[in-house]
Structures are given as C-alpha cells and as structure tokens.
Amino acid sequence: MESEESALAQAGEFGFIARLTERLDQGAGVRLGPGDDAAVVAAPDRNVVASTDMLVEGRHFRRDWSTGLDVGHKAAAANLADIAAMGGKGTALLVGLCVPDDMPMGWAEDLADGLTAEAARVGASVVGGDTVAGPVLTVAVTALGDLQGREAVTRAGAKPGDVLAVAGRLGWSAAGTTILSRGFRSPGALVNAHRRPEVPYPAGPVGAVLGATAMIDVSDGLLADLGHIAGQSGVAIDVDRSSVEIPTQMRDAGQALGVDPYEWVLTGGEDHALVATFPPDVLLGPDWTVIGRVDSGSGVTVDGLPYQGQLGWDHGRA
Amino acid sequence: MESEESALAQAGEFGFIARLTERLDQGAGVRLGPGDDAAVVAAPDRNVVASTDMLVEGRHFRRDWSTGLDVGHKAAAANLADIAAMGGKGTALLVGLCVPDDMPMGWAEDLADGLTAEAARVGASVVGGDTVAGPVLTVAVTALGDLQGREAVTRAGAKPGDVLAVAGRLGWSAAGTTILSRGFRSPGALVNAHRRPEVPYPAGPVGAVLGATAMIDVSDGLLADLGHIAGQSGVAIDVDRSSVEIPTQMRDAGQALGVDPYEWVLTGGEDHALVATFPPDVLLGPDWTVIGRVDSGSGVTVDGLPYQGQLGWDHGRA
Structure with missing residues (x-):
C-alpha cells in the first residue's frame, strides 16, 4: 500500500519517472522508447499524424469520480480518437504530467497503466x-499516428x-456526467462512459478506406462537431x-433526472464517436x-430544423 | 491595446484558437496544419523523433520576469533542443495551453509569436x-523532428x-535566474539567457555527422546531464x-553576488547547450x-575529483 505522501517528494523526479517508465511496454514500431532526450517512432508512411490534448483536474476529470x-x-482516448478521425492508426503517446503535492505514487502508476x-487497444x-511539480494535476497527451499510405480525411x-x-x-x-453531478453512481x-470512453478506433481507417469525404470525432457534441464539418466543407448537414x-x-x-436524452445524444461530447x-x-x-x-447550404439541422437545445456541450473548455 | 479581461472569456475557445492560429506560418514539411482533428507532418526519414516538456508558471517562468x-x-527551445540532442532537425511543434482567467489575449498572441x-530557427x-481553461498557466509543448537518414544519437x-x-x-x-531572484535586471x-535560451541547434545534426557516440542537451545542469550519459553508457566522464x-x-x-561562477557553469541548466x-x-x-x-569506470568528476558543489541545478522540477 502506498503512503499518501507526494509521489514526487517520495521518489524524486528521476525515481518517479523510473517507476512509471518500467510500466510502459514498448511495441514493434518504437525505435527508441523512454529514457533519452527524445523517442524515435516508426513513420512508415513518410508522414506522421499528430494531435495534442490537455486534461486539467476539476475541469476534465475529478479524482473522486475517476481513478x-x-x-x-x-x-x-481523447488523443487517439483524433488520430482515428483522420483515418489513421495511433502509434505512440507522449505524456506531460504536472504533479501536485497530494498525488500519491499509486495514482500516478495507475495513470501510466491506463x-x-x-x-x-x-x-x-x-x-x-x-x-513537473505544480499546483494543479494536469495531463497533457500528444498522440502520433500513421496514415498507412492513405490521404488524411479532413473536415x-x-x-x-x-x-x-x-x-x-x-x-x-454526457449522461454519466449528469448522473455523477447529481450525486448518483449508477x-x-x-457513469463508466464518463470515466472511460469507448472509442471505435478501427472505424477511422475503415471509414477512410470506404471513401469518407470528411470525418471528425465527437469531443464537443454531435451538433457542434458537425458544425465544424459543415463550416469547413461549405455544406449543410x-x-x-x-x-x-x-x-x-x-x-x-x-426520465429519472428530468433530462431529454436527445440533449445528451445531440450535444454531449467526450464519447469520441466518429x-x-x-x-x-x-x-x-x-x-x-x-x-x-449532406445538402448544399450551411449550418446543421435536426429533422430539417435548427436544434433548440444548447448547441454543443460545454465540458469545461471555456 | 488589449483589455486585461481573460483571453478566453473575451474571445471564446474557438475565437481564441482562431486568433492564435492565424499567427502560425506553416512551413514546407506541413501537409496539414492547425484546424482539423490532427496535423499531418512529413517524416521523410520514415522515423519521427518526438519529445515533450511542460512549463508551469511560477516554476519554470514568471510573467513579471518574462514576456x-x-x-x-x-x-x-526546450523541446527543439531535445530533438537536436538526438542529432535530429525539428519539424513541428504541438502546444497545449492551460489559460487562467488573468491571462490577456495579447499575452497569448505573444506566446504564439515566440x-x-x-x-x-x-x-x-x-x-x-x-x-483549456484552468487555474494555472501551463504550456505543454511537443516537438517532432527528422533524423535525415541517420541513426539517433542516444545517451x-x-x-x-x-x-x-x-x-x-x-x-x-542560471546566472540570469540568480540575478533576477536577487531583484536585479542586469x-x-x-538575464535574457534566462528568458530565451540560445540553443546551438545546427550542432546536433553536425555532431551526429561527426560521429558523436552519445549526446544530451543540458537542461538540468552539465554535471547532472553528464551523469545520464555516464550512467547509460557505463563509463566515467x-x-x-x-x-x-x-x-x-x-x-x-x-563576484558582485557572491557566487562562484563555476557553480553556474557546472550545475546550471536551461541553456540547452549540447x-x-x-x-x-x-x-x-x-x-x-x-x-x-571519457574513461572506464563510473560517475562524473571535475579535474579528476568529485565536484563539491550542488550536483545539478534544481529548476523547480521537484
């Protein structure tokens, strides 16, 4: 059992990193893994797809809701879904971690395992x-990926x-977040969908092979993210x-919470559907x-009409 | 002149990102720049070098010391130096930014320009x-790079x-940090070396071509970083x-501050010398x-003796 002493104070920066690094299995595409100035990852396609996301405690997750x-x-998942949404296959993650004094070693090890x-997958x-040591637990992840010889599918x-x-x-x-925010756990x-999205990764490359003309992952809400496709493609959806x-x-x-479930489905983000x-x-x-x-025109409608609910789900990204 | 209202509150997330994105010139190796789920960057070598660093306000920089x-x-620079230290050439940066309420738009635009x-370079x-919005200004940068057909130079x-x-x-x-921390500005x-390191980027690939057997950038201090080469190579330096x-x-x-300058030179980090x-x-x-x-044995010495000063410079990374 880990003590609750600060993980960094307990192990020191290099000890902390060593304990996390030994948990990280390296796959076949990794030419050089953790422990040097930089990693080297295979990019067989001669292009690399890259995306970055930051998760801040209290905004994107809570330690009393999620392990x-x-x-x-x-x-x-948030980053690997972005790679899938280009039609790519994730190859590597790089992780920046800002560790507050009250984060035990065991939590950091669990994070590495997750x-x-x-x-x-x-x-x-x-x-x-x-x-780094800092006052607010922050996880910054960058995902790299490979297009396997295909063109990227843009918005x-x-x-x-x-x-x-x-x-x-x-x-x-979104439903899970509402449930947790009302104090329930089932x-x-x-609830688990809030904690761990189930991203349909293979559908990204499959969609590209099937000839997808545009693709995005749903991180801000279906209608909000379709708005990006509509806007950048110059079409109506x-x-x-x-x-x-x-x-x-x-x-x-x-029904139990007094929420129209279409509100969750149409405006809830973070499931990272494609x-x-x-x-x-x-x-x-x-x-x-x-x-x-898809029609000519602009904007996103539901059954031909503008959606009257909240457009997009504010999951704390300002 | 920008108002001091929160940059995110002022522009909204998408407006904020749009204002920053328009400042970002895209080079020849960028197949797809900002504005989609992920970027696509050329990796002509069929490998990509990647490194990530987090800078937290109050630990790695202060807004009253640095613009x-x-x-x-x-x-x-902190990230591109890591690419150079593998013998690589930087190709792309991805930036995660956690924006507190008191960060004006102009500061974020300056950051993007920097x-x-x-x-x-x-x-x-x-x-x-x-x-993302959050309480502590945090900048997480990931650098990607290309080895130009060479093997990576490890530690x-x-x-x-x-x-x-x-x-x-x-x-x-380190000297600049000491000067600033004593309340001086010259x-x-x-002082400017604390604010903006001058990294000898071309020396990385040149070193690789010259046959460097190991390489590292000095981020934690010369002796501390040589300790990584000594340890990972199984040699004495x-x-x-x-x-x-x-x-x-x-x-x-x-002399003015009562500091032995060798303390700065041997243990000061963040110049990102190679x-x-x-x-x-x-x-x-x-x-x-x-x-x-380099000799057989282990450890790092100065003029044949263990260095008696503080080994490595604690620049806030715990």
Whole structure:
C-alpha cells in the first residue's frame, strides 16, 4: 500500500519517472522508447499524424469520480480518437504530467497503466514524457499516428448528396456526467462512459478506406462537431433524429433526472464517436450507421430544423 | 491595446484558437496544419523523433520576469533542443495551453509569436494544439523532428577514450535566474539567457555527422546531464575545468553576488547547450569545444575529483 505522501517528494523526479517508465511496454514500431532526450517512432508512411490534448483536474476529470486508471484511459482516448478521425492508426503517446503535492505514487502508476492499456487497444505505446511539480494535476497527451499510405480525411471534404454516418456511442459520457453531478453512481454503464470512453478506433481507417469525404470525432457534441464539418466543407448537414438510437438505460436515466436524452445524444461530447460523410452510393459495413445527409447550404439541422437545445456541450473548455 | 479581461472569456475557445492560429506560418514539411482533428507532418526519414516538456508558471517562468514572447521562445527551445540532442532537425511543434482567467489575449498572441519564431530557427512550424481553461498557466509543448537518414544519437554510446565536447552556452541561464531572484535586471545578456535560451541547434545534426557516440542537451545542469550519459553508457566522464570558459560578465556577476561562477557553469541548466562524446581522433568543427574525456569506470568528476558543489541545478522540477 502506498503512503499518501507526494509521489514526487517520495521518489524524486528521476525515481518517479523510473517507476512509471518500467510500466510502459514498448511495441514493434518504437525505435527508441523512454529514457533519452527524445523517442524515435516508426513513420512508415513518410508522414506522421499528430494531435495534442490537455486534461486539467476539476475541469476534465475529478479524482473522486475517476481513478488514475480511468484518467489514463480517457486522456489517451481523447488523443487517439483524433488520430482515428483522420483515418489513421495511433502509434505512440507522449505524456506531460504536472504533479501536485497530494498525488500519491499509486495514482500516478495507475495513470501510466491506463494510458498504456488504452494505447495498446490500437497497438500504440507510451514512448516518452515529462514530469513537473505544480499546483494543479494536469495531463497533457500528444498522440502520433500513421496514415498507412492513405490521404488524411479532413473536415473539409463533405459534398452535397453525401450521407452522414456515425460509429460509436453518442451521449453516454454526457449522461454519466449528469448522473455523477447529481450525486448518483449508477447506472454503471453510463457513469463508466464518463470515466472511460469507448472509442471505435478501427472505424477511422475503415471509414477512410470506404471513401469518407470528411470525418471528425465527437469531443464537443454531435451538433457542434458537425458544425465544424459543415463550416469547413461549405455544406449543410441534417441529422435524422429517428435514426439515432436512444439506449433504454439512457431513456430511463433521462426520465429519472428530468433530462431529454436527445440533449445528451445531440450535444454531449467526450464519447469520441466518429462521424463521417460518405458518397451516397457507399456500402457501409457494420461499424457505421447512417444518421443524416449532406445538402448544399450551411449550418446543421435536426429533422430539417435548427436544434433548440444548447448547441454543443460545454465540458469545461471555456 | 488589449483589455486585461481573460483571453478566453473575451474571445471564446474557438475565437481564441482562431486568433492564435492565424499567427502560425506553416512551413514546407506541413501537409496539414492547425484546424482539423490532427496535423499531418512529413517524416521523410520514415522515423519521427518526438519529445515533450511542460512549463508551469511560477516554476519554470514568471510573467513579471518574462514576456509571452520570451516564454514562447523558451518553451519551444526546450523541446527543439531535445530533438537536436538526438542529432535530429525539428519539424513541428504541438502546444497545449492551460489559460487562467488573468491571462490577456495579447499575452497569448505573444506566446504564439515566440513559439513560431523559435520554431522558425530550425524550419519548424506550430502545427496544432489544445486550449483549456484552468487555474494555472501551463504550456505543454511537443516537438517532432527528422533524423535525415541517420541513426539517433542516444545517451548510451560513450566509450572509454572518447573526448567530451560542448556546443553552446553553460551557466548563462542560471546566472540570469540568480540575478533576477536577487531583484536585479542586469546584465541584460545573462538575464535574457534566462528568458530565451540560445540553443546551438545546427550542432546536433553536425555532431551526429561527426560521429558523436552519445549526446544530451543540458537542461538540468552539465554535471547532472553528464551523469545520464555516464550512467547509460557505463563509463566515467571527467570535465577539465580549465577548458570551460567563464565569460567576463558572468565572472563579474558572480563576484558582485557572491557566487562562484563555476557553480553556474557546472550545475546550471536551461541553456540547452549540447554535450556529446566523440571518438578521440575526431576533427571537430567550430561548433564544438573539447572540455573533457571519457574513461572506464563510473560517475562524473571535475579535474579528476568529485565536484563539491550542488550536483545539478534544481529548476523547480521537484
């Protein structure tokens, strides 16, 4: 059992890093892992995809709601989903960690294990990082990825006539956050979705192969993120509400808490579902479900009308 | 003139990011810059070098000592020096920024300009980032780089008989920090060295071409960082103190402040000088100055003896 003394004070910076580093398995694409000035990672495509995200305690997670393992999974997922949304496959993570005095060693080890386990879902490794002492627990993750010879799928290629499709879950994390913020801890499936998103990683490269014209991961909310595709592609996007399934647990939770579950589904972020547009004649596999269409014009509508709820879900990013 | 209202409150997250993004010039190696889920950067070598660092206000910089421009330069330099220390050339930066309420828009714009200007010194671009609201101003930078077909120069290849050489400045930043902490603002050359390190970037790839057997950048202090080479290479390293030059300004400042300038030179970090070991018959160019030698054994000595001062310079990294 770890003492609750500060992890850094207990082990010193180099001891702390050594204890975390020994937990990090290195995959085949890692030419040089942690322990030097920089890591070296294979980029077989001659291009590297890269994305970075910062998670701040009290804004993006709470230690009384989530374990270190949860936060590790969540921080890795937020970045690896960005790689998937380009049609890429994650290869490596780099992690900056700001450690306050009240963070025990065990929490940091759990965080490392969570990052490693989530990275392993796509065959990626934690290859490096930096640890600093500071007043607020902050996790900054950068993900690297490989396009496997394909063009990146941007937000800018949607065309009128395209279909809109989703892979993964919508509104689960938002429902879980509402439940936790009301002081409840169940249903577990929704609460756990706040703690650890289930990102449909393979759907990203599959979507690219299927000819996705635009793609994004849902981090700010379905309608807000579709707004990015609509804006950058210069098109209008309409969501067919009847094609978006509301799971029974979410419907029940909404009823109990007095929340319209479509609010979670349409505006809740952080599940990191992938949404993409495809040419109308595409044959989508089981990963992808059509939920709307692309038209000429601008803006995002639901069943042809502007959505009246809160547009986008403010998950603390100002 | 910017109002002192919070930059994020003033512009909103997307407006804030848009205002910063428009300041970021994109170089030739950038396939896709800011504004999508992830950036795409050329990796012509089929490998990518990557390093990450976090700078926390109050630990690594102070807004009353350094401008936003300074902090941008410093944050970029700390990471790009790591790329150089592998023998690589920086290609891209990704920046995570945690913005407190009291950070004006102008400071963030200066930060972006500083990051961009420092990156431009090696031909790199700021290709992406993340902005979050939070209580403590934190800058997390990840640098990517290219090895240009060479093997990475690690810390582990030094051999008995090798010479030890340095490129760049030693002790300047530490002297500047001491001066500032005593309430002085001059001499400017030393104070500015704290604000913006002058990293000898080209010496990294040049050192690799010259056959460097091990290399590191001095971020924690010369003796501390040589300790990493000695430990990971399984060798002893001796520094010849007479070969390490003390600039006149530093000698004078040391006398005025009652500090032995060798303390700054041997234990001061954050100048991001490069130190490397080379085979004894190497012909070094003007970038590199021999300051010692590698022997069998272990540990780091100065003129054959253990150094009695503080080993390594605690620049707040716990």
